[in-house]
Amino acid sequence: MTETRTLSLAEIEELSFKALVAAGTSAGNARPLAIATAATEADGVASHGLAYIPIYAEHVQCGKVDGQAVPKLEVPRPGVITVDAATGFAHSAIDKGFDQLIPLARQQGVAALSIRNSYNCGVLGYHTNRLAESGLVGIGFTNAPASIAPSGGYKPVVGTNPFSIAAPGIDGKPTILIDQSASTIAKSEVMKHAREGKPIPVGWALDGEGNPTTDPNVGLKGSMAPSGGYKGVGVALLVEMMAAALTGATLGINASPFSGTAGGPPKTGQFFLAIDPAATAGDAFAGRITELAQAVHAQDGAHLPGDGRTKKRALAQTQGVAVNTATLARIEALLG
Amino acid sequence: MTETRTLSLAEIEELSFKALVAAGTSAGNARPLAIATAATEADGVASHGLAYIPIYAEHVQCGKVDGQAVPKLEVPRPGVITVDAATGFAHSAIDKGFDQLIPLARQQGVAALSIRNSYNCGVLGYHTNRLAESGLVGIGFTNAPASIAPSGGYKPVVGTNPFSIAAPGIDGKPTILIDQSASTIAKSEVMKHAREGKPIPVGWALDGEGNPTTDPNVGLKGSMAPSGGYKGVGVALLVEMMAAALTGATLGINASPFSGTAGGPPKTGQFFLAIDPAATAGDAFAGRITELAQAVHAQDGAHLPGDGRTKKRALAQTQGVAVNTATLARIEALLG
Numbered sequence: 001m002t003e004t005r006t007l008s009l010a011e012i013e014e015l016s017f018k019a020l021v022a023a024g025t026s027a028g029n030a031r032p033l034a035i036a037t038a039a040t041e042a043d044g045v046a047s048h049g050l051a052y053i054p055i056y057a058e059h060v061q062c063g064k065v066d067g068q069a070v071p072k073l074e075v076p077r078p079g080v081i082t083v084d085a086a087t088g089f090a091h092s093a094i095d096k097g098f099d100q101l102i103p104l105a106r107q108q109g110v111a112a113l114s115i116r117n118s119y120n121c122g123v124l125g126y127h128t129n130r131l132a133e134s135g136l137v138g139i140g141f142t143n144a145p146a147s148i149a150p151s152g153g154y155k156p157v158v159g160t161n162p163f164s165i166a167a168p169g170i171d172g173k174p175t176i177l178i179d180q181s182a183s184t185i186a187k188s189e190v191m192k193h194a195r196e197g198k199p200i201p202v203g204w205a206l207d208g209e210g211n212p213t214t215d216p217n218v219g220l221k222g223s224m225a226p227s228g229g230y231k232g233v234g235v236a237l238l239v240e241m242m243a244a245a246l247t248g249a250t251l252g253i254n255a256s257p258f259s260g261t262a263g264g265p266p267k268t269g270q271f272f273l274a275i276d277p278a279a280t281a282g283d284a285f286a287g288r289i290t291e292l293a294q295a296v297h298a299q300d301g302a303h304l305p306g307d308g309r310t311k312k313r314a315l316a317q318t319q320g321v322a323v324n325t326a327t328l329a330r331i332e333a334l335l336g
Numbered sequence: 337m338t339e340t341r342t343l344s345l346a347e348i349e350e351l352s353f354k355a356l357v358a359a360g361t362s363a364g365n366a367r368p369l370a371i372a373t374a375a376t377e378a379d380g381v382a383s384h385g386l387a388y389i390p391i392y393a394e395h396v397q398c399g400k401v402d403g404q405a406v407p408k409l410e411v412p413r414p415g416v417i418t419v420d421a422a423t424g425f426a427h428s429a430i431d432k433g434f435d436q437l438i439p440l441a442r443q444q445g446v447a448a449l450s451i452r453n454s455y456n457c458g459v460l461g462y463h464t465n466r467l468a469e470s471g472l473v474g475i476g477f478t479n480a481p482a483s484i485a486p487s488g489g490y491k492p493v494v495g496t497n498p499f500s501i502a503a504p505g506i507d508g509k510p511t512i513l514i515d516q517s518a519s520t521i522a523k524s525e526v527m528k529h530a531r532e533g534k535p536i537p538v539g540w541a542l543d544g545e546g547n548p549t550t551d552p553n554v555g556l557k558g559s560m561a562p563s564g565g566y567k568g569v570g571v572a573l574l575v576e577m578m579a580a581a582l583t584g585a586t587l588g589i590n591a592s593p594f595s596g597t598a599g600g601p602p603k604t605g606q607f608f609l610a611i612d613p614a615a616t617a618g619d620a621f622a623g624r625i626t627e628l629a630q631a632v633h634a635q636d637g638a639h640l641p642g643d644g645r646t647k648k649r650a651l652a653q654t655q656g657v658a659v660n661t662a663t664l665a666r667i668e669a670l671l672g
Contacts, residue, residue, distance in 0.1 A: 077445030077615040079415045109413030110448040110609070114616035137582060153638025157631045165574050167581065176577060178570045228564025234514045234641050235571065238501050240628060241512060245503065246473060246613055248620030253631050271616070273446070273609065277582055279413040280450035280607070284584030292576060295493045295589050302489025305570050 004322035012321065013038040016053050019334040023057035025067035025089070032091040033122075040123050041323065042316035043309040047188055048123050050323055054330045055259075056089075062261040065089055065119045071096045079108045082247075083115045087265035090121035090142075094270065098127075101274050102134045109279030113272040116249040120144070120258045121270050124164040125179030125306065131274050132166035132174035137285075139273040140164045143243035145266065146252035147187055149223040151230040154210035156223045158236035159252040160187050161243070166306075167277075169290035176293055177306030182236035183224040190216045190224070191259075242271045340658035348657065349374040352389050355670040359393035361403035361425070368427040369458075376459050377659065378652035379645040383524055384459050386659055390666045391595075392425075398597040401425055401455045407432050415444045418583075419451045423601035426457035426478075430606065434463075437610050438470045445615030449608040452585040456480070456594045457606050460500040461515030461642065467610050468502035468510035473621075475609040476500045479579035481602065482588035483523055485559040487566040490546035492559045494572035495588040496523050497579070502642075503613075505626035512629055513642030518572035519560040526552045526560070527595075578607045 007015070017034035021027060033056065041049035060067035069088025073096055075081055081100050085093035097113040104111040121127065121142045131138025144159030160183040169175030185204045193200050194216035202212045205219025213219050226232025244251045249269025256263025277285030296302050343351070353370035357363060369392065377385035396403035405424025409432055411417055417436050421429035433449040440447040457463065457478045467474025480495030496519040505511030521540045529536045530552035538548045541555025549555050562568025580587045585605025592599025613621030632638050 077443070077612070079447070080445030080612075080615040082616060107413070108444065109416030110446055111415070112446040112611060112616060116617075137577070150632040150635065150638040150640065153632060153635035155631075155635055157628065163574075165577060167577055176573060178573055180567050180570045182567075184564070227567045228520070230641070231516050231518075231563045231568070231571075234516045235567075237512060237514055237628075237641070238499075241473070241501060241503055241625065245621050245624040245628065246611065246616050248617035248624070251624055251628060251631075253628070275448060275582065276413070276416075279416040280418060280448060280582050281452075281584035285581050288581040288584070288587055289577065292493065292573075292581065292587060292589070295491075295587075296486040296489060299486065299489035299491055302486040304486065305566070305573070 003325045005325050005328060006320045006322050008320045009038045009042055009316060012041050012050060012323070015331060016050065019053050019057055019331045020060070020067070022335050023060045023067065025060055029067055029069065029089050029092045032095045033089055036091055036122050036126050039126055041321045042313045043123070044312035045123055045309070046324070047186075050327050050331060052122070054334065057334050058261060064256070064261060064263070064265055066265070073097065073100065075100070079104070079111045081111065081113045083113065085115055085118035087117050087267060088119070090115065090118045090270055093118055094121065094127055094272075097272070098130060101272065102131070102136065105136050105274035106276050110273065110275045113274070114247045115270040116247045117265070117267050118249065118269055119266060120268070123179065124162050125166065125177050125309075127272065128164040128166035128179070129174050129177055131272070132168045132177070135168055135172065135276075137275040137277055138164075138166045139275070140270065141239045141242035142270045143240055143249060143252055143255070143268045145255045145257050147224045148183060148226050148233060148236045149206065149210060151233050154206070154208060154223070157253055158182070158233070158240045160224050160236065161239055163235065163239050163242075167289050168286060169293060170286045172286075175289050176304055177309070180305065182226055182232045182239065184227045184232070187224055190219050194220060243269045247271050339661045341661050341664060342656045342658050344656040345374045345378055345652060348377050348386060348659070351667060352386065355389050355393055355667050356396070356403070358671050359396045359403065361396055365403055365405065365425050365428045368431040369425055372427055372458055372462050375462055377657045378649045379459070379462075380648035381459055381645070382660070383522075386663050386667060388458070390670065393670050394597060400592070400597060400599070400601055402601070409433065409436065411436070415440070415447045417447065417449045419449065421451055421454035423453050423603060424455070426451065426454045426606055429454055430457065430463055430608075433608070434466060437608065438467070438472065441472050441610035442612050446609065446611045449610070450583045451606040452583045453601070453603045454585065454605055455602060456604070459515065460498050461502065461513050461645075463608065464500040464502035464515070465510050465513055467608070468504045468513070471504055471508065471612075473611040473613055474500075474502045475611070476606065477575045477578035478606045479576055479585060479588055479591070479604045481591045481593050483560045484519060484562050484569060484572045485542065485546060487569050490542070490544060490559070493589055494518070494569070494576045496560050496572065497575055499571065499575050499578075503625050504622060505629060506622045511625050512640055513645070516641065518562055518568045518575065520563045520568070521560075523560055526555050530556060579605045583607050
């Protein structure tokens with residue numbers, strides 16, 4: 001059994017903040033990342049929560065991300081905001097962008113935020129959820145080093161990173177949140193099996209010639225299997241077109257890895273759209289989102305994407321989160 | 337073997353136009369639909385080409401679509417155009433919207449077109465492709481009567497209708513075009529098997545309790561299998577949120593069927609986003625799209641979605657299209 005210690009969300013945020021600053025991150029860049037880390041732990045997505053803090057710290061120290069970066073914002077057209085993340089953390093670039101994106105979307109009806117020279121943005125749905133909390137429909141895309149091959153091919157050309165959409169219902173709260181990658185399974189799961197020396201099920205990954213494999217190491221050198229075959233490739237292409245091409249960020253085929261210390265900054269991108277449903281649907285929107293959600297929940301055993309996270313989040317607010325003590329020890333060591 | 341007759345694209349357009357007008361469609365509504373029908377035949381998507389003309393004619397006559405409708409356009413915010421299709425054909429509503437959407441996207445950087453009280457829009461990629469031909473990134477969503485059940489559930493809540501994205505490359509022509517539904521297979525394929533009394537493969541459709549079935553009639557009363565399981569449901573929810581909720585159109589759970597003559601107008605919706613890549617990526621966009629396409633085509637046997645349609649289209653311009661004579665006879669009968 002894994003040993004755990006229960007921390008409040010405030011404690012998780014503070015611990016993350018201190019560790020990031022100790023590693024050489026500015027307070028302004030550390031804060032949004034620390035807040036997102038606490039929210040991610042609250043949602044039960046432990047793989048992208050505190051476990052990432054030692055990786056972030058290492059990446060600041062090796063220069064894969066610039067902890068002192070100052071994101072640069074421009075408004076080239078009435079409906080578009082661009083942010084050059086300057087090889088810093090995605091979170092502060094997104095924060096800076098959202099401060100203007102939210103009022104702009106209300107004014108214009110639709111507005112876009114295009115971020116380049118960026119880094120892994122953690123859980124994408126965390127960011128789109130913030131737009132839904134502001135009464136907007138939030139759509140997001142984030143790209144990643146290539147790990148999915150095209151249909152009929154064998155060499156990776158697109159990443160497994162997700163798209164996300166979040167929308168508020170009649171209570172004004174985020175009611176439907178989708179945040180899904182284009183691969184059958186997260187690459188981190190294949191990496192975990194490799195570390196543990198366990199075989200992977202057929203259908204998770206392919207070898208260098210595009211054939212199924214049960215060897216996680218062979219799969220990691222080959223490609224990740226797209227969910228649903230060519231339709232998964234289509235979703236991955238959508239994400240790459242939006243998050244890399246449309247931002248002027250680095251394509252997945254040219255990006256340095258997110259893991260490890262080699263290769264310098266990945267300079268990947270994020271793209272967000274914020275739409276004011278009052279502009280596009282009058283007062284009809286929230287009722288339809290709630291009716292759609294209710295049609296799902298009215299069926300025994302049926303659920304919406306995001307339902308699990310919502311329940312865990314509510315619990316974490318009052319009860320805190322049980323965190324792996326080995327993860328905590330690694331983070332506390334960073335504080336010196 | 338199926339008997340065919342070869343028609344030029346101009347002949348296909350003219351035949352479609354005359355048949356639609358003979359059925360009671362105004363010239364203004366018939367023309368965009370006739371142009372789209374010819375383009376769809378050129379792309380080799382025969383299921384949505386001339387074969388649909390007798391269905392359109394029947395739907396005008398029974399009132400499922402108003403052939404004389406005049407779409408009503410408004411601009412409620414600087415970046416948003418709404419069109420009430422007035423239960424008419426989607427194509428003329430989209431045409432009217434695109435006339436303003438294209439210049440608006442260039443000016444604003446991003447603009448949205450929200451269409452409600454609409455009808456089946458045919459091949460969605462036909463419309464996004466038009467945005468790409470104008471140098472924009474075109475994204476589209478169209479909703480449909482519910483036929484996919486939620487994860488863990490058994491009753492349909494979302495449709496199989498697609499999302500689409502189209503983008504130009506360095507030659508200024510549409511270079512990547514994705515147009516895919518959320519189901520493993522098109523519902524029309526299951527209907528075809530039912531008509532022909534053939535069993536369907538496991539994985540195409542589910543019975544009323546959510547179990548796999550090989551009986552197409554059982555599947556049509558149950559639900560369509562989502563591509564890649566819960567991730568297919570996620571894509572279907574994305575489409576429903578965009579095309580129904582965000583337009584104020586009828587949710588798939590409440591929409592009358594697209595097929596048959598019962599139930600009156602479906603009043604479904606379409607939502608389009610047009611983004612000017614020069615605003616979001618400076619001059620970096622087209623090069624990245626072309627580089628991504630080349631990374632796919634450089635691999636033996638690999639292909640992009642839309643490659644097949646592009647090749648057929650080029651051929652059809654000079655050689656015309658071989659059309660099923662039985663389909664032609666049905667259309668010619670409409671001309672009286």
